[in-house]
Amino acid sequence: MIDVTYLKRLFLNRGDDLFNRLEEIGDLIEYGTLNRDDVINITEYALDLAIVEENFAIKESLFRIIANAVTFQEVAKTIEWDKLANVIPTLNDPILDYALTIIGASKNQKFINVIEPYLNSPTDYIRETAAEALVEINYDPEKSQ
Incomplete structure (x- = not known):
């Protein structure tokens, strides 16, 4: 346990x-x-x-x-992610990748502004992760049925 x-x-x-x-x-x-x-x-x-x-x-x-x-x-x-959102600018790319994914999974629209700057990252996989996180935040399973 x-x-x-x-x-x-x-x-x-x-x-x-x-x-x-x-x-x-x-x-x-x-x-x-x-x-x-x-x-x-x-x-x-x-x-x-x-x-x-x-x-x-x-x-x-x-x-x-x-x-x-x-x-x-x-x-x-079920978890409040503000602490994570506040430190995202300090994270290096491998950990930033995790953080963007986590923030996206929260589906909390207030984090869109936190994610959007990473759409312009010089790192390909960070740009991709940011785009996926935004899709995840905006995904509504009710509308896809």
């Missing part, structure tokens, strides 16, 4: 196996059947950790956990 307490312990101890443990959490969120409240709490806590994390590999693993929760556990609409 994974929960916020487990994640907190991992970061308090910050052992050599932290990266591997985070990858395992990401896999559990992707493939496991988990308690929705635990997933939401882990996602929110992982976001707080990811925003301040300085180690690139650890930061990327945290963003993978968040992206997996959004994609596979469908928690994007």
